[in-house]
Amino acid sequence: MLVVMSHLATQEEIDNVISVVEKRGYMARHIPGGDRVSIGILHNKGSVDASHFRGLAGVKEVIPVTRPYKLVSREFQPENTIIKVGDAEIGGNGMAIMAGPCAIESEKQALTIAGHVRKAGAHIFRGGAFKPRTSPYSFQGLGKKGLEILAKVREETGMPVVTEVMDYEKFDLVEEYADIIQIGTRNMQNFSLLRRAGKAKKPIMLKRGMAATIDEWLMAAEYILEEGNPRVILCERGVRTFVNHSRNTLDISAIPVVRKESHLPIIVDPSHAAGIRDQVIPLSLAAVAVNAHGLMVEVHHMPDEALSDGAQSLYPEQFEALCQKVASIHKLFHQGADT
Numbered sequence: 001m002l003v004v005m006s007h008l009a010t011q012e013e014i015d016n017v018i019s020v021v022e023k024r025g026y027m028a029r030h031i032p033g034g035d036r037v038s039i040g041i042l043h044n045k046g047s048v049d050a051s052h053f054r055g056l057a058g059v060k061e062v063i064p065v066t067r068p069y070k071l072v073s074r075e076f077q078p079e080n081t082i083i084k085v086g087d088a089e090i091g092g093n094g095m096a097i098m099a100g101p102c103a104i105e106s107e108k109q110a111l112t113i114a115g116h117v118r119k120a121g122a123h124i125f126r127g128g129a130f131k132p133r134t135s136p137y138s139f140q141g142l143g144k145k146g147l148e149i150l151a152k153v154r155e156e157t158g159m160p161v162v163t164e165v166m167d168y169e170k171f172d173l174v175e176e177y178a179d180i181i182q183i184g185t186r187n188m189q190n191f192s193l194l195r196r197a198g199k200a201k202k203p204i205m206l207k208r209g210m211a212a213t214i215d216e217w218l219m220a221a222e223y224i225l226e227e228g229n230p231r232v233i234l235c236e237r238g239v240r241t242f243v244n245h246s247r248n249t250l251d252i253s254a255i256p257v258v259r260k261e262s263h264l265p266i267i268v269d270p271s272h273a274a275g276i277r278d279q280v281i282p283l284s285l286a287a288v289a290v291n292a293h294g295l296m297v298e299v300h301h302m303p304d305e306a307l308s309d310g311a312q313s314l315y316p317e318q319f320e321a322l323c324q325k326v327a328s329i330h331k332l333f334h335q336g337a338d339t
């Protein structure tokens with residue numbers, strides 16, 4: 001339930017509503033808005049009786065929240081969440097473009113790719129230092145050394161960096177280096193990791209579990225917001241289906257659904273959805289057309305020698321062409337739009 005205060009409500013009236021909510025045994029969450037404050041009621045076991053709050057001084061209206069997720073829902077916050085990282089903005093009207101290799105392999109590799117993607121128009125550099133690999137014999141990432149290389153990329157190019165945290169134990173370390181902390185598909189419902197992410201001072205990029213429904217995904221994001229971190233970016237990266245012409249199936253319908261249900265930014269990772277280079281550009285363009293807030297694309301200057309995901313990595317020239325097409329489609333469909 002959401003108690004919406006009048007724009008004329010005094011601090012005393014707001015405090016009074018909070019204390020009435022708490023006295024009834026619920027948790028009150030103060031939600032600042034553009035021109036008026038709301039108070040969200042959380043941790044209620046059954047339904048809440050609106051009449052307890054409707055008559056209180058300063059209350060404009062009481063809105064029932066019908067969704068299982070609350071803090072992430074548009075019912076709680078109608079305006080989009082906009083996340084600023086360095087010069088980049090995610091969740092506004094523009095397209096935020098994240099690009100880089102699947103894994104950081106060396107300083108030279110990272111700086112070379114960073115130079116290419118920055119020139120082409122990427123805003124944020126991606127690269128894994130801790131890699132979740134299907135086989136324990138595959139390259140597992142450079143670990144801390146990889147994070148140090150990411151810091152160097154940021155220093156030399158000015159691009160903020162996004163990188164994955166795989167476990168609770170490494171969270172502090174990754175948080176120290178990353179500008180955006182990625183939680184991968186395999187960890188979408190790792191609830192202790194989500195709770196730790198909720199205490200982080202950095203934005204979190206939460207990828208959709210490969211077999212997760214949108215409700216499950218939004219509930220996972222709810223854990224992070226519930227712990228106090230409102231800066232969450234959702235990333236659709238394809239779900240497991242019966243097909244074998246691609247690694248996963250990009251659920252393009254997830255974008256309009258999530259945009260309707262939630263105020264959080266949603267971006268698309270066409271690389272892990274496709275698994276095959278040829279499909280990455282068409283899927284990216286579809287993502288722009290359906291109004292995703294951004295893209296995250298794997299790029300490698302020597303994909304044949306990449307230590308992971310070379311087959312789905314674009315060549316720098318392909319990425320450059322993609323950025324131009326993205327700009328055209330965005331201009332055609334969304335320029336001047338404010339949703």
Ligand code: PEP
Nearest residue numbers: 128184185186207237272
């Ligand atoms: C990645 O982005 O590096 C990654 C491993 O993606 P996912 O968790 O979507 O498989």
Ligand code: MN
Nearest residue numbers: 102298308309
């Ligand atoms: Mn990858």
